[in-house]
Amino acid sequence: MVGATLSRWTMSYFAAALASLIGAEGLMVSGYGFPSAALAAPETLLLVHLVVIGWLSLLMCGALFQFVPVLIARPLYSDALTLPTLVLLLSGLIALLAGFLQLAGTIGPQLPLLPGAAMLLAGGFGLALWTLGRTLWAARPLPLPARFIAVGLASVAATVVFGSVFALVLGGMATEPLMLEVVRIGVPIHVIAGLGGWLTFTAMGVSYRLMAMFMLAPELDGWGSRGVFYAGVLTLAVTILGGCAAIHAGTSLAWVLGLAAPLSLAALILYGRDIRHLYRARKRRLIELNSRMAGAAFANLGAIATLAIVLLALAQFERHIGALVFLFSLGWLSGLGLAKLYKIVAFLTWLECYGPILGKMPTPRVQDLAVERRALPWFILYHAAVWSAGACLFADAPLAFRAAVAAMLVATVGIAAQLVRIRRLADVAMAPSLQSHVSRPSLLFSPAQHA
Amino acid sequence: MTTPSIVDLDVRPILRAGGEPFEKIMQTVNALAPGQGLRLLATFKPSPLLHVLGHSGFSHEAKELDGGEWEVLFTPSAKSDEPVATAAADASRWPAPVRRLDNRDLEPPEPMVRILAAVETMAQGEVLSALLCREPIFLFPELAKRGHRWTGGFEADGVTYKVLVQIGTLGARP
Numbered sequence: 001m002v003g004a005t006l007s008r009w010t011m012s013y014f015a016a017a018l019a020s021l022i023g024a025e026g027l028m029v030s031g032y033g034f035p036s037a038a039l040a041a042p043e044t045l046l047l048v049h050l051v052v053i054g055w056l057s058l059l060m061c062g063a064l065f066q067f068v069p070v071l072i073a074r075p076l077y078s079d080a081l082t083l084p085t086l087v088l089l090l091s092g093l094i095a096l097l098a099g100f101l102q103l104a105g106t107i108g109p110q111l112p113l114l115p116g117a118a119m120l121l122a123g124g125f126g127l128a129l130w131t132l133g134r135t136l137w138a139a140r141p142l143p144l145p146a147r148f149i150a151v152g153l154a155s156v157a158a159t160v161v162f163g164s165v166f167a168l169v170l171g172g173m174a175t176e177p178l179m180l181e182v183v184r185i186g187v188p189i190h191v192i193a194g195l196g197g198w199l200t201f202t203a204m205g206v207s208y209r210l211m212a213m214f215m216l217a218p219e220l221d222g223w224g225s226r227g228v229f230y231a232g233v234l235t236l237a238v239t240i241l242g243g244c245a246a247i248h249a250g251t252s253l254a255w256v257l258g259l260a261a262p263l264s265l266a267a268l269i270l271y272g273r274d275i276r277h278l279y280r281a282r283k284r285r286l287i288e289l290n291s292r293m294a295g296a297a298f299a300n301l302g303a304i305a306t307l308a309i310v311l312l313a314l315a316q317f318e319r320h321i322g323a324l325v326f327l328f329s330l331g332w333l334s335g336l337g338l339a340k341l342y343k344i345v346a347f348l349t350w351l352e353c354y355g356p357i358l359g360k361m362p363t364p365r366v367q368d369l370a371v372e373r374r375a376l377p378w379f380i381l382y383h384a385a386v387w388s389a390g391a392c393l394f395a396d397a398p399l400a401f402r403a404a405v406a407a408m409l410v411a412t413v414g415i416a417a418q419l420v421r422i423r424r425l426a427d428v429a430m431a432p433s434l435q436s437h438v439s440r441p442s443l444l445f446s447p448a449q450h451a
Numbered sequence: 452m453t454t455p456s457i458v459d460l461d462v463r464p465i466l467r468a469g470g471e472p473f474e475k476i477m478q479t480v481n482a483l484a485p486g487q488g489l490r491l492l493a494t495f496k497p498s499p500l501l502h503v504l505g506h507s508g509f510s511h512e513a514k515e516l517d518g519g520e521w522e523v524l525f526t527p528s529a530k531s532d533e534p535v536a537t538a539a540a541d542a543s544r545w546p547a548p549v550r551r552l553d554n555r556d557l558e559p560p561e562p563m564v565r566i567l568a569a570v571e572t573m574a575q576g577e578v579l580s581a582l583l584c585r586e587p588i589f590l591f592p593e594l595a596k597r598g599h600r601w602t603g604g605f606e607a608d609g610v611t612y613k614v615l616v617q618i619g620t621l622g623a624r625p
Binding site: 004005069070073140141213214216218219283284347350351355356358359360363365366 | 501505556557558559560561563564566567568569570571584585586588589592593596610
């Protein structure tokens with residue numbers, strides 16, 4: 001019961017994450033990568049990793065360093081490693097992107113960039129795992145949301161192992177037949193462990209607690225929620241362990257994915273049921289923009305899952321896999337990420353600025369830091385643009401796709417500008433009596449708050 | 452006379468009478484000698500308590516008895532890496548609360564705001580009691596900075612978190 005304080009570098013994680021998203025959208029607008037290039041082309045890989053490592057993983061790490069302590073009511077094991085973790089992840093990302101440029105022939109092959117990237121990223125994710133793992137380990141037995149995160153962390157470890165093998169082989173440093181086999185058929189495992197296990201499963205766990213907290217809904221840990229957990233764990237275990245067995249045996253992954261698909265569907269259906277219950281059983285009737293926009297992201301997830309089933313039934317799944325991954329990353333994960341960022345940045349900034357003087361003098365409320373009516377149009381534009389861009393991918397209209405992504409880019413910049421305004425207290429009318437007690441917070445850093 | 456290694460506490464009569472045994476349990480726990488364990492008898496499996504005492508460095512073995520009743524044996528873990536909170540306190544000798552807040556229907560961080568506002572109006576040594584719908588983990592560092600002591604835990608319903616704050620007995624720290 002010692003409580004939790006602000007994680008010092010969380011805002012830097014968020015800033016680097018948003019910069020990556022904006023960068024990736026800029027590249028898509030310029031026609032770089034998919035759909036102009038093939039799905040497996042180095043240009044597409046660069047784009048995909050800028051989104052999933054630069055944007056989504058940095059966002060997730062920054063959020064977890066702050067909110068794992070909230071989930072388990074214990075302090076973070078150590079805040080000292082969060083900055084080295086960020087430096088390793090960012091330098092690993094840059095090396096990885098440069099490595100893909102080497103594969104594309106854009107830059108020369110002199111430096112072993114891909115193996116270097118693998119080392120840096122394994123170091124960065126390893127440090128994050130160490131900090132979060134130690135924090136969770138001390139809190140056993142874990143409440144259900146934290147168990148989702150533990151599984152998510154195991155999944156990111158698997159993702160990094162597969163990614164490292166790819167990097168070593170593509171960087172020319174590994175030529176063993178088994179390693180080559182991993183590269184030949186292991187990509188779906190890498191993708192499912194990353195997007196499904198690490199990003200989605202972790203987001204699900206965090207959403208159980210955050211949605212209940214922000215909407216005053218009951219905490220869920222009934223059979224349905226445990227069903228989501230076990231079906232999700234089985235999906236990931238079948239995919240990752242079964243996938244390794246298939247690679248070892250030299251068989252195709254078809255049976256593994258055939259087993260994992262119905263399990264993941266069961267998890268998604270139960271999760272959808274839980275989320276619907278959280279919204280319906282909430283005590284707070286009028287919900288904030290972040291909860292409404294998270295609702296849009298949940299709806300996106302349901303729509304994408306339905307779309308995937310329809311495409312499977314029509315035997316069109318493989319043809320449209322690029323569009324599905326696009327919608328999944330930018331409609332579901334990014335939609336939820338942007339919605340939660342809008343709340344988290346306001347809350348953390350409020351706590352940092354006004355926490356020390358709460359009760360001693362009148363202070364603004366958290367919601368006074370954000371102007372929702374100004375942010376709402378950007379969120380609506382973002383979601384409309386994502387689905388338009390997705391539709392353009394299905395319709396094979398690359399030029400229209402770039403126009404739609406341009407709208408996404410504008411919306412993202414609009415949301416980011418709102419986040420900067422929140423962080424700078426730009427919309428808070430501060431009473432003169434407060435001004436001497438509250439200094440404008442740093443954009444990227446929260447000072448240590450020693451109890 | 453040697454200290455028994457296990458202290459027995461039967462809260463079934465309190466629960467059957469519709470009472471609230473949490474404070475009684477925490478008083479007993481706080482009075483345990485180093486290394487001493489607690490055998491608790493209750494009319495249901497006290498899951499929140501398992502969690503709370505787990506945080507305080509106790510491991511447990513829960514056993515279902517006839518009629519849906521439970522016996523739980525809490526033993527102090529051989530090593531606990533829980534950092535000791537200097538301000539998280541034993542409230543057994545605190546006076547009765549002079550302020551009571553029910554913050555269960557408030558959206559975070561309003562419960563914390565109201566507790567800190569109330570705390571600022573109270574005199575040294577006085578106790579505030581507040582009901583919340585979750586553990587107020589951002590509140591505790593703020594209480595510690597202001598030199599207050601607190602104790603808290605989930606009530607028997609498993610969803611209400613009750614925190615007691617005693618004003619200023621640590622002396623304000625810089």
